[in-house]
Amino acid sequence: MRVNSVPGAGGSISIALILCLSVFALASMAQAASVSHPGGTDPSPEIQVVPASHADRAEARDIFKQLIEINTTDTPQGSVTAGSEAMEKRFLDAGFAREDVLLLGPDARKQNLVVRIRAAGPATEKPVLFLCHMDVVEALRSDWHTDPFEFVEKGGYFYGRGTQDMKDSDAALVATFLRLHREGYKPKRDLILALTADEEGGKFNGAAWLVQHHRDLVDAAFVINPDSGGVELDHGRAVVADVEATEKVYADYQVTATNPGGHSSRPRPDNAIYELTTALNKLAVYTFPFELNEITRTYFQSLAAQETGQTADDIRAILATPPDPAAAARLSVEPSFNSNFRTTCVATRLSAGHANNALAQTAQANVNCRIFPGHSPEEIRQQLIGVFGDNRLTVKYVSDAGGISDTAPERKAMAPPAPIKEVFEPLTRLTQAIWPGIPVTPVMENGASDSIYFAQAGIPSYGYSAIALERDDDRAHGQDERLPVDSYWKSLDFFYAFAKELGGTAVQH
Numbered sequence: 001m002r003v004n005s006v007p008g009a010g011g012s013i014s015i016a017l018i019l020c021l022s023v024f025a026l027a028s029m030a031q032a033a034s035v036s037h038p039g040g041t042d043p044s045p046e047i048q049v050v051p052a053s054h055a056d057r058a059e060a061r062d063i064f065k066q067l068i069e070i071n072t073t074d075t076p077q078g079s080v081t082a083g084s085e086a087m088e089k090r091f092l093d094a095g096f097a098r099e100d101v102l103l104l105g106p107d108a109r110k111q112n113l114v115v116r117i118r119a120a121g122p123a124t125e126k127p128v129l130f131l132c133h134m135d136v137v138e139a140l141r142s143d144w145h146t147d148p149f150e151f152v153e154k155g156g157y158f159y160g161r162g163t164q165d166m167k168d169s170d171a172a173l174v175a176t177f178l179r180l181h182r183e184g185y186k187p188k189r190d191l192i193l194a195l196t197a198d199e200e201g202g203k204f205n206g207a208a209w210l211v212q213h214h215r216d217l218v219d220a221a222f223v224i225n226p227d228s229g230g231v232e233l234d235h236g237r238a239v240v241a242d243v244e245a246t247e248k249v250y251a252d253y254q255v256t257a258t259n260p261g262g263h264s265s266r267p268r269p270d271n272a273i274y275e276l277t278t279a280l281n282k283l284a285v286y287t288f289p290f291e292l293n294e295i296t297r298t299y300f301q302s303l304a305a306q307e308t309g310q311t312a313d314d315i316r317a318i319l320a321t322p323p324d325p326a327a328a329a330r331l332s333v334e335p336s337f338n339s340n341f342r343t344t345c346v347a348t349r350l351s352a353g354h355a356n357n358a359l360a361q362t363a364q365a366n367v368n369c370r371i372f373p374g375h376s377p378e379e380i381r382q383q384l385i386g387v388f389g390d391n392r393l394t395v396k397y398v399s400d401a402g403g404i405s406d407t408a409p410e411r412k413a414m415a416p417p418a419p420i421k422e423v424f425e426p427l428t429r430l431t432q433a434i435w436p437g438i439p440v441t442p443v444m445e446n447g448a449s450d451s452i453y454f455a456q457a458g459i460p461s462y463g464y465s466a467i468a469l470e471r472d473d474d475r476a477h478g479q480d481e482r483l484p485v486d487s488y489w490k491s492l493d494f495f496y497a498f499a500k501e502l503g504g505t506a507v508q509h
């Protein structure tokens with residue numbers, strides 16, 4: 001996850017643990033959860049999620065410890081390859097076929113690992129891909145109470161960089177794949193685990209590289225990405241499970257004003273700083289158009305039922321056709337609502353001038369945009385040019401790797417489809433078996449993850465970690481990152497059962 005929490009909205013509006021707005025379950029999903037027995041007569045089967053054995057837990061803990069203690073930051077000390085190779089060894093030692101454990105990538109220190117459990121017999125459906133990034137954000141020993149690259153268990157928590165983002169899920173999925181293999185599991189379709197580089201930053205994003213250069217290795221019916229979504233705890237009580245079903249597109253733009261400059265004792269009518277700040281002030285008061293998609297509409301429909309008073313009235317008014325602009329404006333005062341309603345662009349950095357007594361020759365700002373699905377970065381670049389309305393300015397695109405280009409990508413994140421039952425039905429059922437009674441809901445993430453590369457390639461991606469965290473204990477990217485020990489075990493049990501549900505059982509001939 002590249003971007004962290006939205007501030008809590010307070011009141012009865014729940015904000016999910018990672019980024020997303022949370023809502024109560026879709027009625028249709030609740031129904032889906034109760035009709036899971038194919039051909040069966042029991043409308044509400046009792047689902048058993050059997051806790052992993054002592055030995056399976058010990059292995060999963062050992063993998064987690066090993067991954068935390070391998071520095072995978074994008075720094076001279078870090079190596080994703082070291083982490084990938086350690087996992088490669090585990091799979092090969094466990095008897096996975098060489099051709100099903102592939103170490104590959106465009107950079108020696110950024111090797112990805114792609115592991116496959118093959119369907120027993122001819123696959124009857126496209127594979128399922130579990131996508132897990134292996135890199136972590138830098139952590140300084142001096143900022144922490146423990147060594148961030150030492151796996152420490154104390155007070156019911158595992159401490160270490162990556163315990164929340166996302167070596168917890170990396171380890172749980174590695175352990176799950178090893179266990180499935182050990183047990184001789186025979187799925188009806190391939191299960192793929194991709195452990196990837198440079199999600200948090202860096203020039204060699206493994207998810208994008210795999211999709212673009214080795215689509216055959218990661219092609220899937222859908223992706224499960226545990227880098228977002230999860231179970232929100234309120235003083236230990238599970239409240240809601242969020243599943244990221246779509247996300248906004250991240251884009252940076254470099255806005256530049258230039259000027260011949262000169263001596264500051266002789267100001268001239270044109271001035272780079274004033275031109276830039278005038279443009280930014282126009283952006284400050286500009287609002288991108290209000291939009292809804294399948295996911296956010298569902299969210300707000302559900303929220304309307306929970307809310308009361310003016311907020312509930314306003315939500316109903318934005319769901320009407322046409323939406324009520326006054327209601328949208330009132331709700332948009334809350335930043336998390338606003339981000340769910342539209343593309344947002346905001347100036348995040350500023351630099352100008354070269355001396356106190358000289359007219360600036362260059363004034364430059366970074367404008368960071370979070371683009372609503374369905375629009376391309378180039379479309380937004382053109383909109384920014386229109387908002388600024390000053391052809392003396394240049395508006396260039398800044399890629400994730402820091403490259404500057406005159407135009408931005410035309411590719412847009414697809415507007416999300418309705419959540420697919422094949423994923424949400426078992427996900428809901430298993431989640432509710434572990435955390436009884438909690439609603440499960442699809443959400444639109446305002447931040448960004450590697451899911452976007454698969455969404456852009458036409459492969460739907462769902463973000464769900466099955467990690468339960470206190471609302472106020474999101475420490476991803478922060479100091480003293482930690483995970484409740486119990487949350488790790490529950491996610492382990494979830495992914496084992498979920499992988500088997502998604503993989504199905506091969507028909508025996």
Ligand SMILES: [Zn+2]
Nearest residue numbers: 001165166227
């Ligand atoms: Zn992450």
